[in-house]
Amino acid sequence: MTDRRYPKRNGLYRSRKGVIFGVFRGLATYFDLNVAWIRILAVVCLVITGLWPMTGIYLVAALMMKPAPVRPIENEDEKEFYNSYVHSREGAAQRIRRRAHNLERRIRRLEDSVTSREFDWDQRIRE
Numbered sequence: 001m002t003d004r005r006y007p008k009r010n011g012l013y014r015s016r017k018g019v020i021f022g023v024f025r026g027l028a029t030y031f032d033l034n035v036a037w038i039r040i041l042a043v044v045c046l047v048i049t050g051l052w053p054m055t056g057i058y059l060v061a062a063l064m065m066k067p068a069p070v071r072p073i074e075n076e077d078e079k080e081f082y083n084s085y086v087h088s089r090e091g092a093a094q095r096i097r098r099r100a101h102n103l104e105r106r107i108r109r110l111e112d113s114v115t116s117r118e119f120d121w122d123q124r125i126r127e
Helices: 023-031 035-049 051-064 076-087 089-115 117-126
Strands: none
Touching (some): 023 035, 035 051, 076 089
């Protein structure tokens, strides 16, 4: 049973509330750790490896990690849509257009059946 106070772990994302790009806060959220521990570990790695290797790793991680969704992801359909949107906004827009077109077609069929003469006769017979 999941607790509503803590979001479900849906993937590794950059946090929107992070200091610089949100990489460390995203890692802390994913591994369910305090962000201070991640930052301390990063400083230790910075001292051991030097400025450029650690900066390079951080920038690569920032480029590879997707930004966290604005609204929490509730189910697999939302996760699939978010991932498709992040990778291809045009594809996500086409998916929305297709869905709207299908809904419009269904509504038109419903309208046609409600406004047809047979429906009118059926209503009169029931009365």
